Amino acid sequence: MSLDGTYDDGNIFAKILRGEMPAARVFEDEHVYAFMDVFPQGRGHTLVIPKHSTARNFLDEEPERVAVLFQGVQRVAKAVRAAFNPDGLTIMQFNGAPAGQTVYHLHVHIIPRWEGVPLGRHAGGAMADMDELKDLAEQIAAKIS
């Protein structure tokens, strides 16, 4: 899918927001919802999405919603750091299939990084165990401030 197009409310993140698909929820407020990535590129890989948005990508989003989304991203990123004490954090966001995007509801990746551990494959590899993801989600949730 290119940068242009219409929002499909059948996408997997829209289903998660409607409660039609399970997710290991980390945090939500009135603007954002954070949950564990099921194909993690590293331990603690978390996604943050806007709750009331039909933006497929960053360019689609209303400017005032970008601000609240990234306030949520920063809040969750600080909790990820507090939970796992990583050496670094990769925060990334893909726009359009040629750039690597696979789900067309705007989202931001937060991936804890450790010295010498390469970033895992994007949107592939092994599906994580949901109980383990829920445990990681609880550890992050406990550090949200």
Ligand code: AMP
């Ligand atoms: P992107 O490729 O940037 O669009 O990112 C989509 C992300 O969603 C990938 O990292 C996938 O591993 C992840 N993903 C796909 N399906 C699910 C799901 N049901 N729950 C959580 N994460 C998912």
